[in-house]
Amino acid sequence: MSQAAIALQAQGLTKRFGKLTAVDNLSLSIPRGAIYGFLGPNGSGKSTAIRLLTGLLIADEGGVTVLGQSLAGHEEALKSRIGYMTQKFSLFENLTVLENLRFVAAIYCVKGAQAKQRIEQLLVLYGLAHRQHQLAGTMSGGQKQRLALACATIHQPELLFLDEPTSAVDPENRRDFWERLFDLSAAGTTILVSTHYMDEAERCHSLAILEHGIKRADGAPRELMQSMSAYVVEISGESLRQVKQQVSALPQVISAAQVGNHLRVLVTKSVADAVSLLVPFCDNHDIGLVRPSLEDVFVSCTGGRHVG
Numbered sequence: 001m002s003q004a005a006i007a008l009q010a011q012g013l014t015k016r017f018g019k020l021t022a023v024d025n026l027s028l029s030i031p032r033g034a035i036y037g038f039l040g041p042n043g044s045g046k047s048t049a050i051r052l053l054t055g056l057l058i059a060d061e062g063g064v065t066v067l068g069q070s071l072a073g074h075e076e077a078l079k080s081r082i083g084y085m086t087q088k089f090s091l092f093e094n095l096t097v098l099e100n101l102r103f104v105a106a107i108y109c110v111k112g113a114q115a116k117q118r119i120e121q122l123l124v125l126y127g128l129a130h131r132q133h134q135l136a137g138t139m140s141g142g143q144k145q146r147l148a149l150a151c152a153t154i155h156q157p158e159l160l161f162l163d164e165p166t167s168a169v170d171p172e173n174r175r176d177f178w179e180r181l182f183d184l185s186a187a188g189t190t191i192l193v194s195t196h197y198m199d200e201a202e203r204c205h206s207l208a209i210l211e212h213g214i215k216r217a218d219g220a221p222r223e224l225m226q227s228m229s230a231y232v233v234e235i236s237g238e239s240l241r242q243v244k245q246q247v248s249a250l251p252q253v254i255s256a257a258q259v260g261n262h263l264r265v266l267v268t269k270s271v272a273d274a275v276s277l278l279v280p281f282c283d284n285h286d287i288g289l290v291r292p293s294l295e296d297v298f299v300s301c302t303g304g305r306h307v308g
């Protein structure tokens with residue numbers, strides 16, 4: 001891919017806090033217009049990585065190229081081309097919707113008639129026109145989220161960073177929010193979004209799975225599922241808790257977790273026949289191989305350490 005087609009590139013990015021390596025040798029390349037996800041559990045380094053990529057935090061090692069320019073030394077110049085929505089939305093709760101938008105417009109030097117027009121456009125686009133005089137602190141999670149997105153995009157950034165943008169909203173608002181992200185992506189905005197929700201990660205064009213600051217896998221969700229290094233076996237029938245306990249003790253089993261009325265077992269590909277391995281623990285159970293999900297990829301990449 002040509003350099004012009006790449007919006008964001010990181011090479012060997014490392015950040016330490018004392019003895020803790022929060023981001024460990026992270027490299028990535030995101031094409032322009034793509035929605036790229038960081039999927040990882042709490043503390044896996046998603047926010048730290050985003051802060052490094054936006055220039056808010058200085059890396060101990062490694063480099064970042066943003067929109068064709070080295071980030072180091074160009075943070076100020078690149079600020080106007082980047083949008084950043086933080087986990088807690090960073091709104092001024094004691095200001096109205098309109099005042100929040102005006103304030104952010106001023107920060108990004110969007111002025112006069114241009115600011116007025118852009119704010120009016122965003123109020124309509126994000127369904128906030130009738131709430132423009134409402135204090136931001138009195139709005140629902142979904143409304144705050146839409147306002148935060150409007151603020152983050154006021155200067156029409158080419159690259160948008162969203163740090164767990166949907167953790168405080170219900171499924172309907174999450175769905176609506178993602179539709180808006182695809183509108184932005186279709187208009188050419190490159191988006192990096194962090195999440196710990198599998199269904200959100202699955203919507204991304206491409207994603208990185210992070211654990212303890214290390215990138216465990218990287219690719220399109222479908223590719224990751226197809227190239228997974230484990231078999232997925234489903235078992236249904238009686239006494240699944242007991243079956244789970246028994247199969248979990250096998251060294252070839254990465255994880256076993258109950259989903260509704262079946263058990264989903266991940267078996268390492270070092271085994272020739274995963275079903276034959278598990279059959280001795282099944283009685284009158286139905287057992288068979290199934291297609292992997294993104295959650296299975298996540299579990300196999302992280303060695304089953306983040307599921308019960």
Ligand SMILES: Nc1ncnc2c1ncn2[C@@H]1O[C@H](COP(=O)(O)OP(=O)(O)OP(=O)(O)O)[C@@H](O)[C@H]1O
Nearest residue numbers: 017020022040041042043044045046047048049196
């Ligand atoms: N300023 C800091 N000083 C010391 N340790 C930090 C600092 N910022 C982050 N950390 C640590 O770095 C690790 C990664 O944190 P980070 O917030 O990047 O993870 P995360 O994946 O975004 O987590 P979450 O999903 O909970 O937001 C954690 O162990 C955290 O405690």
